[in-house]
Amino acid sequence: MGDDSLSITDNRTGKTYEIPIHYGTYPTCGAAIPALDLRQIRVSEEDFGLLTYDPGFTNTASCRSGITFVDGERGILRYRGHPIEQLAEQSTHLETAYLLLRGELPNEEELNEWTHEITQHTMILENVKKFMEGFRYDAHPMGILIGTVGALSTFYQEAKDVQDEESRRKQTTRLIAKMPTIAAFAYRHSRGLPYVYPDNDLSYTGNFLNMLWKATELKYEPDPVLERALDVLFILHADHEQNCSTSAMRVIGSSLADPYSAIAGAAAALYGPRHGGANEAVLRMLTEIGSVGNVPSFVERVKSGEGGRLMGFGHRVYKNYDPRAQIIKQLADEVFEVTGPNPLLEIALELERIALEDDYFVSRNLYPNVDFYSGIIYQAMGLPVAIFPVLFAIPRTAGWLAQWQEMLIDPNLRIARPRQVYVGADERKYVPIEER
Numbered sequence: 001m002g003d004d005s006l007s008i009t010d011n012r013t014g015k016t017y018e019i020p021i022h023y024g025t026y027p028t029c030g031a032a033i034p035a036l037d038l039r040q041i042r043v044s045e046e047d048f049g050l051l052t053y054d055p056g057f058t059n060t061a062s063c064r065s066g067i068t069f070v071d072g073e074r075g076i077l078r079y080r081g082h083p084i085e086q087l088a089e090q091s092t093h094l095e096t097a098y099l100l101l102r103g104e105l106p107n108e109e110e111l112n113e114w115t116h117e118i119t120q121h122t123m124i125l126e127n128v129k130k131f132m133e134g135f136r137y138d139a140h141p142m143g144i145l146i147g148t149v150g151a152l153s154t155f156y157q158e159a160k161d162v163q164d165e166e167s168r169r170k171q172t173t174r175l176i177a178k179m180p181t182i183a184a185f186a187y188r189h190s191r192g193l194p195y196v197y198p199d200n201d202l203s204y205t206g207n208f209l210n211m212l213w214k215a216t217e218l219k220y221e222p223d224p225v226l227e228r229a230l231d232v233l234f235i236l237h238a239d240h241e242q243n244c245s246t247s248a249m250r251v252i253g254s255s256l257a258d259p260y261s262a263i264a265g266a267a268a269a270l271y272g273p274r275h276g277g278a279n280e281a282v283l284r285m286l287t288e289i290g291s292v293g294n295v296p297s298f299v300e301r302v303k304s305g306e307g308g309r310l311m312g313f314g315h316r317v318y319k320n321y322d323p324r325a326q327i328i329k330q331l332a333d334e335v336f337e338v339t340g341p342n343p344l345l346e347i348a349l350e351l352e353r354i355a356l357e358d359d360y361f362v363s364r365n366l367y368p369n370v371d372f373y374s375g376i377i378y379q380a381m382g383l384p385v386a387i388f389p390v391l392f393a394i395p396r397t398a399g400w401l402a403q404w405q406e407m408l409i410d411p412n413l414r415i416a417r418p419r420q421v422y423v424g425a426d427e428r429k430y431v432p433i434e435e436r
């Protein structure tokens with residue numbers, strides 16, 4: 001097997017094993033050994049065989065994927081080979097979604113058709129609307145989104161046929177088209193405002209802003225700078241390979257559950273403050289800090305473990321810088337020109353400055369991630385903090401669906417079912433309650 005194998009000697013038995021190494025597109029894209037090949041390494045016939053122990057899957061490849069490439073050391077992110085910087089500069093979210101799902105950038109005709117297809121599916125059924133009205137007045141919009149997307153599986157029952165390409169395509173269109181509508185309705189519900197129906201003349205993000213903010217005017221006209229800024233933020237959030245929520249999507253999808261149920265699960269994983277809930281947590285943290293003068297004492301509290309984590313900092317994969325955070329920082333200037341600056345920006349900049357010089361953060365490779373600045377932009381645009389995770393879920397739907405589809409047509413698809421190393425009690429007898 002030459003260079004493409006690993007020799008392992010088990011010092012318990014003195015036996016040596018040859019295990020093949022499989023590469024990605026090129027070696028830095030990942031090289032892996034088949035985990036099941038370790039099972040042959042055992043000390044006796046009764047021995048179960050060797051497992052790898054990897055809490056949080058920090059070093060486990062759960063799939064082979066051709067969608068998104070991340071090089072955390074060099075701060076590289078590419079969708080289907082296209083650098084994120086170029087997509088953020090030149091593409092639109094809908095075009096990027098097409099790229100993620102179909103593998104290639106569309107030509108003009110394909111893009112028009114795709115845009116038309118999405119635009120035709122933005123409405124939600126009146127029953128779905130009624131379902132949403134059942135939530136309490138103070139329900140968190142992300143909770144409403146998760147519940148409503150899950151409920152869609154009862155409206156589109158043919159979605160269960162996940163092995164059927166045509167059905168997958170239909171549900172994909174529906175989900176990408178309806179997520180902004182559900183998200184906007186969730187927001188308006190929490191504000192006690194009447195719902196605004198989609199305006200299909202507008203762009204994907206223009207229409208979303210319309211459904212959020214339209215009041216009594218006959219036609220809502222989005223500010224082009226804010227419409228574009230939101231589109232860029234959507235591009236940046238569209239996919240990020242096997243992150244927590246995408247892994248949830250794949251795990252749920254691997255049981256062949258319908259995509260609405262799987263997306264509800266993925267969105268639930270996104271909701272947590274260590275993942276997509278971080279943008280909301282950053283804003284709450286900056287508000288709590290309150291002023292530039294309070295930044296040093298806040299950083300000290302984080303370091304001593306008393307102040308919680310510095311939200312918007314750190315990433316499992318990026319250990320140098322998050323390329324998305326850099327693009328967002330530039331975008332912030334364009335948005336602030338229209339909206340006026342967000343007073344929290346000064347606190348954020350000071351926090352970043354101090355953290356980037358401090359050995360605690362430097363030694364742990366903690367840098368601003370995508371969510372450190374996105375919340376400040378959203379807030380400057382007038383978007384309430386509670387819908388920030390929702391703003392992440394809308395574009396990530398494209399990535400979740402691309403990954404789900406890739407998984408379903410992968411000949412290696414098997415239900416996700418990790419193993420464990422059991423550390424509990426050995427066999428013991430049931431003792432009747434009166435004897436305990």
Ligand code: ACO
Nearest residue numbers: 273274275276278309310311312313314315316364369371
């Ligand atoms: N603030 C302070 N310390 C931190 C932070 C932080 N934001 N992140 C990690 N650390 C410390 C940990 O306490 C740990 O220190 P120790 O070695 O002294 O125990 C060390 O850095 C390593 O931390 P882990 O939790 O092992 O890192 P992991 O890769 O598992 O976690 C994560 C990555 C979850 C993103 C983490 O950095 C974090 O909680 N960040 C804040 C939340 C956040 O911004 N999440 C958004 C991520 S981007 C996204 O999901 C889109």
